Amino acid sequence: MKRVAIALFVLFQLAAALVVAGPVLAQAVPVTDLIEERAVAELGATLPAKAKLDIRMAEGMIKKGNFVQEFWIDPDSGQFIANVVTDSGVPQRVWGLAMVTLTVPVPNRRIVPDEIVRAQDVSLVEMPMQRVYKPLLCQKIMPLA
DSSP: OHHHHHHHHHHHHHHHHHHHHOOOOOOOEEHHHHHHHHHHHHHGGGSOTTOEEEEEEOTTOOSEESEEEEEEEOTTTOEEEEEEEOTTSOEEEEEEEEEEEEEEEEESSOOOTTOOOOGGGEEEEEEEGGGSOHHHHTSOOOOOO
């Protein structure tokens, strides 16, 4: 009998704590983070190994949301449309561009044939994948010593 009384007391304490605390709401996060997660899930197999996504939203779009309800993306252009659910529970339509970028070596100065290229002759630059010469994506780039 004593155990039942103790169990009931603990149960009522937990119930009271839940009533006081109220429901826990999902934390709103930047919409660009939500879109990046979904775009990587959709395009993951087609992305190069070290690619990054640069999410650019159209002007006037909401800044924060809880989750993406629906998502569509054109893999060739990177244009997307999504329905993002806000804190109020209402889906809002957002759209923009998910640009795939790669870090590529770019010469800092003119390099003549047969010249030895050193580390200070090259900078690493983020560049949209559409601007990278396609055969370079298939080659391994040797690290500069």
